[in-house]
Amino acid sequence: MPIILPASLDTLAAGTLRTNLKNTIDRGESVLLNGGDVEQVGQACLQVLVSAQQAAKEAKLVFRIEDPSDALTGMAQLAGLDLLLQPA
Amino acid sequence: MNTDEIQILFFQECEEGLAGMEQAFATIRDESHDPETINTIFRCVHSIKGGAGAFGHERLQAYTHEYETLLDLVRNETLTLDQPLLDTILAAFDMLADHVAAARDTEEAPADVDMLERLKQAAVVDQNAADAAEPADIAVPEAQAAPAGDDGFDDLMAMLGGPAEAPEPVAETAPADWNLRVRPARNAFDNGSEPLLLLRELARLGATTQQVDLDDLPPLASLDAECSYLTWTISVPESVEEDDIRSVFEFTDGYTLELTRGADAPSAQEEDLPTAESHPAAQESDDKPQPSASQPASAPEAEIDSAPTAPTPPKSEPAKSAPAKPTKLVAANQTIRVDLDKLDKLVNLVGELVITQAMLAQQLSDHDLAGIPELGDLDLLTRDLQESTMAIRAQPMNTVFSRVPRIIRELEGETGKRVRLEVEGEMTEVDKTVVERIGEPLTHLIRNAVDHGLESTERRVAAGKPEEGVVKLSAAHHSGRIVITVSDDGGGINRKRVRERAVERGIIQPDAAMSDEEIDNLIFAPGFSTAEQVSSVSGRGVGMDVVRRNIQALGGRIGIQSREGVGSSFSLSLPLTLAVLDGMIVTVGKQTYVIPLSHIVESLRPNEHNVSELGDGAAMLDVRGSYVPLHRIASQLNIDNAETNPREAVLIVVDGDHGLAALMVDSIEDQRQVVVKSLEANYRAINGLAGATILGDGQVALILDVDMLTARRFAGAAPAQTLEMAA
Incomplete structure (x- = not known):
């Protein structure tokens, strides 16, 4: 079951996102995220997602953001983080 | 400097920009x-638009975008600046000031729908005309920096959420394009700041992100979610001006920028944006093991090798960077912003020094050492130090005068009169406190000049005057004071009407014999107004009274000169500083007082023929043929054991709001500079006294409010009252 990312991924949301993703990876579970609801994204959460993507890769776990919203796609492109949306 | 402080700086610069x-x-x-x-x-x-975007003031940003679009069409001469367009631009400017104020005060932004539509219409009309007339406009390159038809300027939410307004697919970094490497400070998210907004601004300029550097990004386990770790390499089209790129980061704190043109190597261009945090941030990254960050100077290429640009001959670096950097340094050294509290503390300390110096002089004098040259030197140095310190607080009157054109424009709209504003001496400097507190009285005088002073257009034409009335605003230094004059070429004060109204209101007796000057001064009486109707402009009958009181509270005086049919002129005479004054030290009974030297005309000891008693304690002094009212300070301030016989006393002739008058004191002790201590702040306001000071012998002396003391008998409104003493 993918984790549904919240609509607002601003700086305030970054800490919680990091904790959730870390726990998922620590449990050895694949990171399956659904980005369809995301309306707002900031750099802080993008960093967390990239770091989680790297951590998942090291742990040989799947990291995938499904159905990214236009907002998420646009900001990832703006930040040069297109790879984030590609399957690991 | 944190984001709040930078935002304060932004609004200060907005004010300067608006001025x-x-x-x-x-x-x-x-x-x-x-x-x-x-x-x-x-x-x-x-x-303003750039700063608004950086701080998330989306309404201000959206408004400035439309405004900027229109202005861009004017500046690249697509549009001719005719009167209707100028009117639109001026009206938009007034609303811009409202927008800035609303953003600053975190209030609701003004209703700008109509104005935005007006701006769009003006731009559209222009564009159509331009299309018809000039199919190929030469000034295209500049227009590209702020596309006129860019209606994708969405709000902040969309900025954070939506993709960048698909910038024109910029050609792969052409050799002459700008290479920009941006590293936000570690604390770049503080106070809700969002570095991606700046990338978004750059995208609007046509920039594209070439690469993101993840070298600093820690593993998820040790990542601090509230720190910034990314560095971007961005390509900006060559047509974008360097200033426009840098202005995107104008209000950032601690960002590291490297901006190079085309194939230039960026090492010599590296620039930590000025901030206290920038150094710790740089240090922090230096501590990390990444080789690219640890050798910023010796191995610049290692840091920029991600940029898809060709290597550069090293010699071109100093040649490119040299002209820009010295310019910035010089500019930075010309002015600095200082916290006002620090300045006030300095002023207070200098005040204490002046007092201590006076005390020292007193002590030395008691030991017959008053003549030692060092004391004179100390006196000069103290005075120089005091004047230099007060000069730091000085601000040009322009900060006040710059608001007047808008007031005039609004009044033109409200009254239907046509007004031309003439301003002189706007760079005259005066103490910051005076600048801050003169605005309201000045606004009222301007409103009064337009509403009451200037005649209607029809009347002006009938009187053979130009349709357009003139309101003149001037400031000048005069005898150690600043004199601000508001004059108009209107009908002048209708003294007959003023007198009638004063009688109606019970302000004067019907048979009172009054000079023209005295009649003119009636307009300052509480509750006086000759306006037939209360309007939104003026005519509430409280204004001029309040104006006078406000001016007096600043230690100032207000005078009127008026000629019927020619116009009126209101002169405000204010001290340059409220902190120190030159005063004459006098005694009355056993009390010591200070009379501000700026009021004193002369002092004399009368002979028996100079003073004429009028009964009821009133007396007049004959000063070489002119009679001036004599005020007995002792009875006005209820002081015991003072000299009662004018012929045995010293009479100080003073010039105040109410003309010449003589103050009766026992003796003159000294003349010196005194530091004004506010009674209001330390005790409470007292009628007749303007403040207090500490003399060289340590005793407190009260500073007389000459205008108030001489007004009592002049107005004849109240008998001498017993004044409470502060000391």
Whole structure:
């Protein structure tokens, strides 16, 4: 079951996102995220997602953001983080 | 410096920008403008827009975008600046000031729908005309920096959420494009700041992100979610001006920028944006093991190798960077911003020094050492130090005057009169406190001049005057004071009407014999108004009274000169500083008082023929044929054991709001500079006293309020009252 990312991924949301993703990876579970609801994204959460993507890769776990919203796609492109949306 | 402090700086610069725009508009109105004038206006708006975007003031940002679009069409001469367009631009400017104020005060932004539509219409009309007339506009490159038809300027939410307005697919970094490497400070998210907004601004300029550097990004386990770790390499089209790129980061704190043109190597261009945090941030990254960050100077290429640009001959670096950096340094050294509290503390300390110096002089004098040269030197140095310190607080009157054109424009709309504003001496400097507190009285005088002073257009034409009335605003230094004059070429004070109204209101007796000057001064009486109807402009009958009181509270005086049919002139005479004054030290009974030297005309000891008693304690002094009222300070302030016989006393002739008058004191002790201590702040306001000071012998002396003391008998409104003493 993918984790549904919240609509607002601003700086305030970054800490919680990091904790959730870390726990998922620590449990050895694949990171399956659904980005369809995301309306707002900031750099802080993008960093967390990239770091989680790297951590998942090291742990040989799947990291995938499904159905990214236009907002998420646009900001990832703006930040040069297109790879984030590609399957690991 | 944190984001709040930078935002304060932003709003200060907004104020300066608005003042600069107002000046530019005045130049346009005088028809003495050139293309640079429009450029100045455009740059101000552009700068405000940039800051608004950085701080998330989306309404202000959206508004400035439309405004900027129109101004851009004017500056690239797609649109001719005719009167209707100038009116639109001026009206938009007034609303811009409202927008800035609303953003600053975190209030609701003004209703700008109509104005935005007006701006769009003006731009559309222009564009159509331009399309018809000039199919190929030469000034295209500049317009590209701020596309006129860019209606994708969405709000902040969309900025955070939506993709960048698909920038024109910029050609793969052409050799002449800008290479920008941006590293936000570690604390770049503080106070809600969002670095991606700046990338978004760059995208609007046509920039594309070439690469993101993840070298600093820690593993998820050790990542601090509230720190910034990314560094971007961005390509910006060559057509974008360097200033426009840098202005995107104008209000950032601690960002590291490397901006190079084309194939230049960026090492010599590296620039930590000025901030205290920038150094720790740089240090922090230096501590990390990444080789690219640890050798910023010796191995610049390692840090920039991600940029898809060709290597550069090293010699070109100093040649490119040299002209820019010294310019910035010089500019930075010319002015600094200082916390006002620090300045006030300095002023207080200098005040204490002046007092201590006076005490030292007193002690030395007691030991017959008053003549030692070092004391004179100390006196001079103290005075110089005091004057220099007060000069730091000085501000040009322009900060107040710059608001007047808008008031005039609004009044033109409200009254239907046509008004031309003439301003002189706007760079005259005066203490910050005076600048801050003069605004309200000045506004009222301007409103009064337009509403009451200037006649209607029909009356002016009938009187053979130009349709356009003139309101003149001037400031000048005069005898150690600043004199601000508001004059108009209207009908002058209708003294017959003023007198009738004063009788109606019970302010004067019907048979009172009054000079023209005295009748003119009646308009300052509480509750006096000759306006037939209360209007939104003036006529509430409280204004001029309040104006006078406000001016007096600043230690100032207000005078009127008026000629019927020719116009009126209100002169405000204010001290340059409220902190120190030159005073004459006098005694009355056993009390010591200070009379401000600026009021004193002369002092004399009368003979038996000079003083005429009028009964009821009133007396007149004959000063070489002119009779002036004599005020007995002792009875006014209820002081015991004072001299009661004028012929045995000393009479100080003073000039105040109510003309010449003589103050009766026992003796003159000294003349010196005194530091004014507020009674209001330390005790409470007392009628008749302007403040207090500490003399060289340590005793407290009260400073007489000459205007108040001489007004009592002049107005004849109240008998001498017992005044409570502060000391």
